[in-house]
Amino acid sequence: MHEFKLPDMSCGHCRAAVTEAVKEVDAQAEVVVDLSAKTAQVNSAATREQLVAALTEAGYPPA
Numbered sequence: 857m858h859e860f861k862l863p864d865m866s867c868g869h870c871r872a873a874v875t876e877a878v879k880e881v882d883a884q885a886e887v888v889v890d891l892s893a894k895t896a897q898v899n900s901a902a903t904r905e906q907l908v909a910a911l912t913e914a915g916y917p918p919a
Contacts, residue, residue: 877914
């Protein structure tokens, strides 16, 4: 399980974009986004580095 602090998230579109970015790396990933806390918990076989790269490319670089 990886947890990411994503300060640029603010709405439902952000939630969808973050989920889509993770799923592009690992289609089987489980993603739980908490908009109020601006965090995402990801259960994935992908490495943290792969997930950070995907989130950053989508415009949501982890803090």
